Amino acid sequence: MRELLEAVAAGELSPTEAEARLAGYVTTDAGRFDAAREHRRGAPEGILAEGKTPAEVATLATAALDSTGRAIVTRVAAADVAAVEEVVDESVDVVHDERASTLVARRADYEPPRLDATAAIVTGGTADAAVAGEAATVLEAMGATVERIDDVGVAHLGRILDHLDALRAADVLVVAAGREGALPTVVAGLVDTPVIGVPVSTGYGHGGDGAAALSGMLQSCTVLSVVNVDAGFVAGTQAGLVARAVSDARAGAE
Structure with a gap:
């Protein structure tokens, strides 16, 4: 603890960074940010x-x-981005994906992680792109x-058969996929890799x-x-954990 205090006093460490290291989270007027989640869980905290x-x-x-x-922020509006x-x-x-309603901000000295693994994100139709984009944001961040x-x-x-090799x-x-959600079932019957289905609230009428x-x-x-309906962040995080396990296994085999 003394080293942390001395680092803060010397201006080498901000009070926020010190709090995060001591408590694992940062307390603000807007709530608590789980700064240790990526180290503890292997997946970053999303706002x-x-x-x-x-x-x-x-x-x-x-x-x-x-x-x-x-910082990874989901379901953002224009006012959030401006703020x-x-x-x-x-x-x-600051990178804002308007279609996915996500924002990712990085400090100049931030070193992003790199995994030796590929995740494919598949959509049934163009209307599913927003949810898919949210999954892509967290996967890329991981x-x-x-x-x-x-x-x-x-x-x-x-x-879908035209893309079988890539799958x-x-x-x-x-x-x-929205509507009746059949696409993940079809894809899962064609591959030997983990498939995470994301139901999307597209369609009309009953269901x-x-x-x-x-x-x-x-x-x-x-x-x-x-995962749950429109839960792109959850699907992306789960896929990211699989990708990290694959990457670790490849590194261990070398």
Whole structure:
């Protein structure tokens, strides 16, 4: 502890960084940021912007940057992005994916992780792109190589079969689909890699809110894992943990 205090006194360590090392989290007026999650869990903490004011989002993003060098924010609105950009230093790199509603900010001295593993993100249709993009954001943040295979729904099986080689080459698959949610079941029957199904709230009428897609994936006769409706961040994180295990195994085999 004395070394931490001396580092703070010398200006080598910020109070936020010191708090994160001591407690494992940082306390702000907007809530607590779990700065130790990536070390403890292997997956980074994400800041959900929904339900928070832009000022609260900016405060938590600042805490993330100060304690880990990076901030990952999901479900952001334009006001959230503007609030973050207003408070961060010009040296901070801010990347906003408007379609995925995500924001990733990195300090200039932040060194991103690199995994020797590839994750393919597959969508049934263009309407699934937002949820798929959220999964891609966290997978890239965890260091995996991400490949996109889009608009290959089961209405024409030839579309997914045309990408069979890429599907089988990936180390883990995230498959997002709305409507009846059949695509993950089909894909899981074609590959020997883990498949994570993401039901998407696209469609209309009975079950069009993602309920039909969720039920279909849960009843899949081919083996796959399923996350909640529109849970792109959760699917991306799970896929990232698989990718990290694959990468570690490859490193150990060398």
